[in-house]
Amino acid sequence: MAEEPDYEALDPNAGFAVNMLAGALAGISEHAVMYPVDSIKTRMQVFSSSPSAVYSGIGNAFKRISATEGMRALWKGVGSVALGAGPAHAIHFGTLEAVKDLAGGNEAGNQYLATSLAGASATIAADAFMNPFDVIKQRMQLHKSEFRSVFQCARMIYRNEGFSAFYISYPTTLAISIPFNAVQFSVYEHIKRFLNPTGEYSPGTHIAAGAIAGAVAGAVTTPLDVAKTMLQTRGSATDPEIRNVRGISDAMRIIWKREGLKGFGRGLTPRVLTIMPSTALCWLSYEFFKAAIRSD
Template identity: 25%
Template sequence: MKDQKGNLVFYKSVLIGGFAGASGAYIASPFYLIKTHLQSQASKEIAFGHQYHYKGTWSGLWGIFRDQGLKGLFRGSFSAVPRAFVGSTSQLTSFAYCKEFMRKYGILTNSPLLMTFTASMVGGVAISFMMTPFDLVSTRLYNQGVDKAGQGLLYKGYTDCVLKIWKTEGFLGFYKGLGPSYFRLGPHTVLCLVFWDEFKELYQRFK
């Protein structure tokens, strides 16, 4: 978001980017839940942690709804909100400010595509570093087993999960999987933002 002089307004950029990501994550939470369960599902010989046994996406969603109701489909959804808020705002804000910095100091101004690519790479690093701890907590809450009342067997809630990770695994425990996270989020960020920026420029040119 920019002011009347064309300068980025930091708090507006953070709030709008974060709200967009958080609302999308909450709405799509049932699919993230079933994705997490299916990815952790393994054969008996190599299985670890709590195991769910679904035949597929729709049978898994129906099974959760049948046993736990609508509330069960949104189990862990509140852990997805801070994850998506931090992820979206760190990605988009760092991208926008990096581009503004390069324009201000005349860096890559003769190559708009390379400028966008560079800024999106910065966005990929930012989202990976900022979101990984929230991603870790969210994954553990989504994937834990539940009792008949739908309550988690390992963690009582978000704060309990954070405290238990801190006590047993320390600060670095929150950054498990940082490398794979970057190799997933980095290319995703670059492709999304480069295409978005190019289409935006194309629209401005022909409108």
């Protein structure tokens, strides 16, 4: 029987195509598993004047949505993620590994600057591709959303609000994603090395390091995520002030005026709960597919 490859001994520079394919498979796996919780997070972050669209917690939201709209409502918009997540994660991980290598992140020791730069660069590229898909996803996740398909939603947003509607939240997305991924990637690398200093094959290490890194990054960036949700769903709002919100500073001003600090914590629990297993699965899948593809 052929000897199994030494997983951690694989050359970290697996090649751009391998990294992109591994990232695509990891991204689809990540988003599909936790999509219903992400739907609840979106609804909890939306400022609505309708009592039926206000949720006090994850349990309350899950119970009310399943009772009044059915379980299928929690999966509305998942097609947008399926279309965008694979290519976006392929771009993310391909850029991540390329920049990490160029910046010296694969050298011995803790390369803090190189790993942070790699995470930030990967985010700029991936979010440019994914932002329109995220706008479509959140519009379909809303309470009583009138959209029945990804393509119908995209057409109506473009017709009613123009192309800029798909990118009005892009600066905010970057304001979230650059620190999120820089923190996540750095924390992941350092925890992985701490938990597994020998570099032996250890899927548990990838799961634990990914979950902790995602939780830390997700909690820190939740206030900006609330502002992003307001920007991405403004076209479906009935509140004139929210419908006319123009950017991140405008959104944060409205949040502060209406709810103060409490408003910036909207959706914190489902966001962290979504991110922890998602990032754990994402890193586990990425490391697995990367090794599997290279061993073929």
